[in-house]
Amino acid sequence: MSIWIILVFIPLLYGFYAQIKVSSAYRRNVQIPSRGYITGREAAAAVMESAGIYGVQIVEVKGQLTDHYDPVHKRLALSSPNYRGTSLAALGISAHEAGHAIQHREGYAMMGLRQAMVPAVQFAAPVAYFITGFGLYTIGSILGGILLKVGILALLVMTIFQFVTLPVEFDATRRAKKQLVSLGIVDRNEMPHVSETLDAAALTYVAAFVSSLGYLILLLLAGNNRRRDWPIVVFQKKPDSKGVGLFYVFLYM
Numbered sequence: 001m002s003i004w005i006i007l008v009f010i011p012l013l014y015g016f017y018a019q020i021k022v023s024s025a026y027r028r029n030v031q032i033p034s035r036g037y038i039t040g041r042e043a044a045a046a047v048m049e050s051a052g053i054y055g056v057q058i059v060e061v062k063g064q065l066t067d068h069y070d071p072v073h074k075r076l077a078l079s080s081p082n083y084r085g086t087s088l089a090a091l092g093i094s095a096h097e098a099g100h101a102i103q104h105r106e107g108y109a110m111m112g113l114r115q116a117m118v119p120a121v122q123f124a125a126p127v128a129y130f131i132t133g134f135g136l137y138t139i140g141s142i143l144g145g146i147l148l149k150v151g152i153l154a155l156l157v158m159t160i161f162q163f164v165t166l167p168v169e170f171d172a173t174r175r176a177k178k179q180l181v182s183l184g185i186v187d188r189n190e191m192p193h194v195s196e197t198l199d200a201a202a203l204t205y206v207a208a209f210v211s212s213l214g215y216l217i218l219l220l221l222a223g224n225n226r227r228r229d230w231p232i233v234v235f236q237k238k239p240d241s242k243g244v245g246l247f248y249v250f251l252y253m
Contacts, residue, residue, distance in 0.1 A: 155215060
């Protein structure tokens, strides 16, 4: 039971905390307009232009917090509240995504590694979600053992991907904070609101890595025991626009 609490329950609570934290921080700071009344689109364009980037298309997309940078098509997508909005939350998120565009232009190594892993992760995700569960359910059989090993390998790929994502996101946030002030888009006394939004968003990536790592260790322990002590219930959160999401596998009697 103590192993279950450490590897499953604590990551689960941390994941929920991270989601609540980013949602509350965004709701609060999206209500605070910047003094310069510049839109998120204009902020993203200014940050990229300061780095000599002019060939990236900035587009408006539906949804909330669906913002992302697509390095394949050189497209920066901003959700409507951030594309058109002048709030401090909108400016922070827009500048963060522009930070990814700068990473791409400069050949930031961790971003290149992350992009190279995307096809493998797209294949590994359904394997980790479904085959692993069936492998645990039939772990006493030869087929179950094989499926569990395949699932563990898939989960390992996802865990590495989420680990690589951390420095990519942290670096983009660092670039965003620096550029917003240096370009005069945001005053220094407005930065605490920007930082609150971006730092809360960073927690979701940490939570995704911690949850994947916890379940990877749990599955390795289950494989070593070669017996199923717990029936399986699966809860899945759909990955976000960057391919990062939380998922949880509950193992119970």
